[in-house]
Amino acid sequence: HVQLVESGGGSVQDGGSLRLSCKFSVDTNSRYCMGWVRQAPGKGREGVASIYTGTDRTYYDDSVKGRFAIWQDNAKATVYLEINYLRPEDTAMYYCAAAVCAVGRVIAAADGYQYWGRGTQVTVS
DSSP: OOEEEEEOOEEEOTTOOEEEEEEEEOOTTSOEEEEEEEEOTTSOEEEEEEEETTSOOEEEOTTTTTTEEEEEEGGGTEEEEEEOSOOGGGOEEEEEEEEEOOTTOOOOSGGGOSEEOOOEEEEEO
């Protein structure tokens, strides 16, 4: 049974920073791709960053490269998303997501994930 719980969203000014956290509980017999997906009002879900657990293999959407960073702390069972130089167009609900993956794989598209958290809102003004 997979559980994902996000935290860390909030309202920030243009150019500000936030750190999102995703506390995860997964089947330790499987290996997972984990990532962050966002959905802005009136738009579809967009995969922004992904990581293959236990490695430093990552993926970033072009729109966030150089501004977002994803990493994990296995001891804390947490995946983080550091968001810097926030822009109003980054305003969205941010979801933590996971999927059972082949070795070394990362996920670009939102529809590649099997499991979802409830989301945390990020608002930039």
